[in-house]
Amino acid sequence: ALVVVCSPLPRLRALLQRCWERLERGLWPGVLGGQSPPWGPALAVQGPVLLPQGINDARESSAEAPSLLESILWMAAPKKRRTVEVNRCRRRHPSKLIEVKRNIDVCPECGNLKQKHVLCGYCYAKVKAETRLIRMEMHKKEGGPFNAPTVETVVLYDGEKPSEKDEGKRIIERARKRPSWFVQN
Amino acid sequence: HCSFLSGAAWARGLLSWARPERWLASGSLFPLSCIHTSTSLQKIGKWEKKNRIVYPPQLPGEPRRPAEIYHCRREIKYSKDKMWYLAKLIKGMSIDQALAQLEFSDKKGAKVIKEVLLEAQELAVRKHNVEFKSNLHIAESLTGRGRYVKRIRCHGRGMFGIMKISRCHYFVKLVEGPPPPPEPPRTGFDQAKEYVQQLRNRTLVHTL
Numbered sequence: 001a002l003v004v005v006c007s008p009l010p011r012l013r014a015l016l017q018r019c020w021e022r023l024e025r026g027l028w029p030g031v032l033g034g035q036s037p038p039w040g041p042a043l044a045v046q047g048p049v050l051l052p053q054g055i056n057d058a059r060e061s062s063a064e065a066p067s068l069l070e071s072i073l074w075m076a077a078p079k080k081r082r083t084v085e086v087n088r089c090r091r092r093h094p095s096k097l098i099e100v101k102r103n104i105d106v107c108p109e110c111g112n113l114k115q116k117h118v119l120c121g122y123c124y125a126k127v128k129a130e131t132r133l134i135r136m137e138m139h140k141k142e143g144g145p146f147n148a149p150t151v152e153t154v155v156l157y158d159g160e161k162p163s164e165k166d167e168g169k170r171i172i173e174r175a176r177k178r179p180s181w182f183v184q185n
Numbered sequence: 186h187c188s189f190l191s192g193a194a195w196a197r198g199l200l201s202w203a204r205p206e207r208w209l210a211s212g213s214l215f216p217l218s219c220i221h222t223s224t225s226l227q228k229i230g231k232w233e234k235k236n237r238i239v240y241p242p243q244l245p246g247e248p249r250r251p252a253e254i255y256h257c258r259r260e261i262k263y264s265k266d267k268m269w270y271l272a273k274l275i276k277g278m279s280i281d282q283a284l285a286q287l288e289f290s291d292k293k294g295a296k297v298i299k300e301v302l303l304e305a306q307e308l309a310v311r312k313h314n315v316e317f318k319s320n321l322h323i324a325e326s327l328t329g330r331g332r333y334v335k336r337i338r339c340h341g342r343g344m345f346g347i348m349k350i351s352r353c354h355y356f357v358k359l360v361e362g363p364p365p366p367p368e369p370p371r372t373g374f375d376q377a378k379e380y381v382q383q384l385r386n387r388t389l390v391h392t393l
Contacts, residue, residue, distance in 0.1 A: 091266065092273075096270075097270060097273060097274070098270050098271065098273075098274045098290065098292075100274065100286060101285075101286060101289055101290075104285045104286075104288075104289060113285050113288055113289075115289055
């Protein structure tokens with residue numbers, strides 16, 4: 001719950017203005033009994049009570065731009081408490097329930113579950129870990145930032161020799177067996 | 186009442202239990218099995234107690250009673266209404282299908298429910314004599330309200346609101362066997378048939 005405090009005087013002024021409008025329109029004929037118009041309200045109130053001219057001016061000016069404090073009185077508000085049955089009908093409507101996903105398959109490589117349009121999470125994590133180690137080797141070889149060579153890189157595992165195609169390339173050694181998914185050219 | 190004992194016999198009877206050598210039998214301390222240890226001071230929930238019921242042995246001709254495993258997790262930091270949608274999703278599914286759906290759900294509660302299901306599966310295989318861990322289906326899955334805590338949330342201009350930090354419990358009952366086939370949806374024809382049957386069941390009351 002938000003705690004809001006506003007001063008009562010503009011509300012009183014608005015009320016008085018509305019009463020005056022009704023009188024002008026002749027909705028209270030019993031009150032208006034042969035008295036010479038225009039006449040102000042017959043109530044004695046405390047605070048800044050405006051003269052009939054003053055009230056008219058205020059009404060004209062407020063009709064142009066209604067202030068925020070007055071428009072609070074015309075805001076939408078719920079009329080009745082929503083019962084729990086009505087709430088349940090809304091919350092349990094089929095459009096709000098979670099749909100059963102039909103695009104789940106088995107990854108042929110590792111056997112874990114994967115979505116059809118997404119890479120397998122396990123295989124991706126496996127490749128990511130190996131890539132991280134290769135990058136660490138590369139950082140060790142370079143020694144510092146901005147030292148990347150202008151030639152290609154080749155990754156060689158245990159017991160592999162660089163072939164004729166890998167003549168001018170940078171060679172990164174990894175001290176393990178070649179993983180089955182990393183195909184050598 | 187000790188009215189059946191005479192005066193002297195009563196005094197003797199009183200002092201007889203007060204003898205210390207009856208308590209310390211052959212040098213060992215008297216057993217403390219009647220005193221509670223600290224673990225039983227926590228209130229054990231009703232769902233956890235459902236795992237403790239033991240049925241009498243089945244007669245040779247009876248069909249095999251499927252194994253039931255009750256598992257729950259208490260005080261999960263999630264809303265019970267949001268958790269209910271996930272519980273409704275996996276109601277009536279086989280455990281493999283439920284795990285698949287939860288793995289690819291984006292909700293926070295999906296991770297928690299997946300852990301609970303895996304724990305329950307493990308329990309089933311280890312303790313409840315379930316042969317195949319895939320041969321389980323979810324008979325019931327419920328959420329409950331946990332303990333709420335009220336905190337102050339600051340708005341602008343020095344205003345404040347009171348927010349409640351909600352927690353929930355999650356309960357699941359796994360039953361051995363394939364999942365039951367889903368009920369066919371009620372057609373208009375079924376409703377009409379039921380209505381006609383209700384009309385036919387009417388009789389005269391308070392008459393001869």
